Amino acid sequence: MKADPTAVASGMHFIDGNEACGEGAIAAGCRFVAGYPITPSTEVVEQISRRFPKIGGMFIQMEDEIASSICFQGAVWAGLKAMTVSSGPGISLMMEHVGLAAITECPSVFVNVQRGGPSTGLPTLPAQQDVMQARWGSHGDYEVIAVAPSSPQECFDHVITCFNFAEKYRCPVFFMMDETVGHMLGKVKIPPADEIELVERVYTKRPPGEYLPYKIYEGDQPEMVRVGMGHRIHSTGLTHDERGYPEMNWQAQDKMVRRLCSKINDHVDEISIAQSDEVEGSDVTIVSYGITSRVVAYAVDLVRKQGLKVGRVRLVTLWPFNEKLIKDVAQNTKAIIVAEMNLGQMVHEVERVVAGKVPVHLIDHAGGAMLELDTIIEKIKEVAS
Amino acid sequence: MGTEAEKESSTPAKGQVYIEEDLCKGCSFCVAFCPTDVLAMGGRLNYKGYHLPDIVAPEKCNGCDMCGLYCPDFAIFGVRSKRKKKGE
């Protein structure tokens, strides 16, 4: 399936990441957005609210983020591609509906333009402190997919990736932007619509009476319906059986929760997007993601010119965590540095997977500014020596 | 305040009450609000141990279905007996 040529703003643009994200969502086929103003994400919904009336979309500014995060799920069950957009405090309010999207298997995109926290924190300044929240923020066991862009171009490209993941895996998908990438102006190439590949929702072909909304007929995903198809489905946030009816016992819980997790975890290889270079035989490999990976990329270029053997890994998908990738890195380098704009979140995942095979170091930052180039270079030199 | 029941018309249509005993929870709404006193709580219990209404005066039923409207357990309803209409 290709994007709708009447809606895609094909061409070269000089726009910021937030605007690019809005355009990406439009290109992805998103036609319903519910949101609530919050710095530094607001420009995404401003862009959407300008564009939607001209392309047959609907933006509604809800009374709060709690409402936004479930309103768009109503539109999804109606048959739309839909999303919500927010930042730290708003994302915290949305967490219950991340869980709802997980348990009802509602294809959902949550855009988080990260800012410094906790609480109101740093509304106008960046951070990467919501990485673990994206993974663990709602209660209970479930899995999400999270994607971190590092440029305005990627804000366009990868919000489409998020919509495609949401449709394919029927789970909450986080688009983990941050204040800097959201407000960074850059050249964004929006391709012709026929070059944009979209994953369309597949509705069941089984007739009412035969169809069960949470039964696995083929593959790992239940078959979806939208309302009004005649299947008269029931969807609940309670633990449920294949009919979608509440089932309050450990057996139903075990079956449902394990499937919610395995339908993601069994496909890490297909989901994972990462870039790595010169890891093999390196003295140190630096792992980073999102906007931080751009500073890291420059730092690594500089120290390589000075003759250091430094590997580089950039995670584009943060969740599910690509354990195999990091295990391979640990086999091929002498030490690992994780650089992130928080006091150490993804480093725990790396340490867990590396399991002491090589030393793991952290370059941390409490948020509010980009990591300093010199700090990264110094750390690389210190660890490599 | 007038009663909720339909006023009995001069030629009351005869009706019949149907009870799904397994669904009954013995609240006795049907007994209390049957306008023609067709029902009474009796000593019989259903499989869950709830007291069931008894149909004590079936001849009085006019099929108004007030029991059906009141019953919170969807366990009882009344049906008007079919009357031949002109031209039928």
Add this chain to the structure above:
Amino acid sequence: MSDTPVNPVNDLLRLERMPHIWCGGCGIGTSVNCFARAVAKAEIDHEHLHVVSGIGCTGRVAGYVNVDSFHTTHGRAIPFATGLSLSRPDSKVVVYSGDGDLTAIGGNHLIHAARRNIDMTVICVNNFTYGMTGGQVTPTTPYSAKASTTPYGNYEHTFNLPNLADACGAQFVARWTVYHVRQLTRSMTKALKTKGFSFIEVIAPCPTLYQRRNKLGDGVMALQYYKDQSTIQNGADTADVGLSFQSDIVVGEFVERDNLTFMEGYEKRMKEILGDGFVPYKGAK
């Protein structure tokens, strides 16, 4: 075809889920009887009826009606229904939930959906308590009534729900008790046919918690109280219909309006400003 008569409510129920979880003497099931008949009277085809509930005893209604139905999160049925309603303009979306769910945790959504005039019917079964969690105080629990979290009697001011819905711009507002089954059915039918936001408060007994804790007897005694102390005042000023403990109850249809719905307002404005450049939202059609 067998000639065995069928309970008219069955047409709307997921019979395989019966018996339901509600206690004997609870009024929620009675309201569902009225709803099923109203759906038939309003001639709404079941493929185009969607019921959304929040959490709590009344929140279970969504799970028992045989239409596309959604049992969402606590207090958030209305925003879910907002997304659904806007995206299925050919369907009727009904939010069926309780007083705690809709007016405490969901109060903000209730007032804003009414203000926006989203096309939906909200049926609020008010039993003055949180039944599912064991009988705690709600925004509608009358002054002095006991609840598990007001063991010495409630000391807060309460919501007058018809007045709240009225003040926020609801297009149709009615209140009945589950004693008034015929009138409730008629008002539900009217609400289902109303364009825009309609609100019905249904006063109902919770014999297990509210009635028992306040020594008010069983469900039948509650309905007897509703019968004895209700007065029908259609068109009453909603400011005058507040409730207090075991007080008289004013019931009736209080408000009827015909304002632009959210979608009509949106389309009108966009056509004015964008002209032919405006592409209306068709939802999933």
